[in-house]
């Protein structure tokens with residue numbers, strides 16, 4: 412009897428450690444079972460979700476940078492975004508009646524650009540809010556009902572720790588025939604806060620399971636070089 416008790420405790424501890432190991436291994440596999448052209452950065456592959464969010468917030472909460480984004484950089488960036496969105500209007504991918512969402516919008520220059528060109532029902536989400544343009548929300552878990560938006564724009568795909576989740580949330584909240592526009596970097600490595608590296612459009616085509624590819628074109632967009640457009644299928 413005296414021997415059985417420590418033996419049982421040891422057995423329970425071993426079982427717990429084994430379960431922990433299996434759980435971590437599964438998480439690692441999910442994050443890394445991506446196409447060869449999309450890689451989670453080694454620094455992120457084994458971190459906790461809390462550590463990932465903390466790292467993303469480090470830059471977004473920096474008061475000096477926030478001052479710069481909302482003063483010196485404010486107008487310049489809005490004008491560039493407005494040009495991109497006007498082109499989408501010409502291609503009939505966006506109209507003044509579109510309900511639009513900008514994902515990872517920081518201080519909301521892309522939202523302001525949409526509103527200025529007449530797309531008034533536009534909103535942004537980011538980990539740090541900037542009212543009234545940007546709501547606080549995690550793009551891995553959008554706080555919106557299914558089929559809410561006509562257009563979703565994002566230039567932060569590289570910040571997704573779970574790219575499949577980033578995309579499935581977009582496809583969930585887009586209306587049928589809704590458009591998703593991504594600005595990504597295929598040829599230059601994005602900033603040090605990026606959680607993944609993308610080397611071709613192929614992984615995006617695989618991830619957007621419920622959508623068709625509309626176009627891929629070169630852009631010069633604040634360090635990002637490629638615009639990829641998808642349309643969610645009707646069914």
Ligand SMILES: C[S@@+](CC[C@H](N)C(=O)[O-])C[C@H]1O[C@@H](n2cnc3c(N)ncnc32)[C@H](O)[C@@H]1O
Nearest residue numbers: 467471515516517537538548549550551567570
């Ligand atoms: C490179 S900045 C892009 C800012 C903005 N789109 C622009 O062009 O000015 C990346 C943004 O993504 C946000 N971000 C990172 N991870 C996020 C997450 N899980 N959910 C929502 N926003 C996130 C950061 O807070 C940061 O503001």
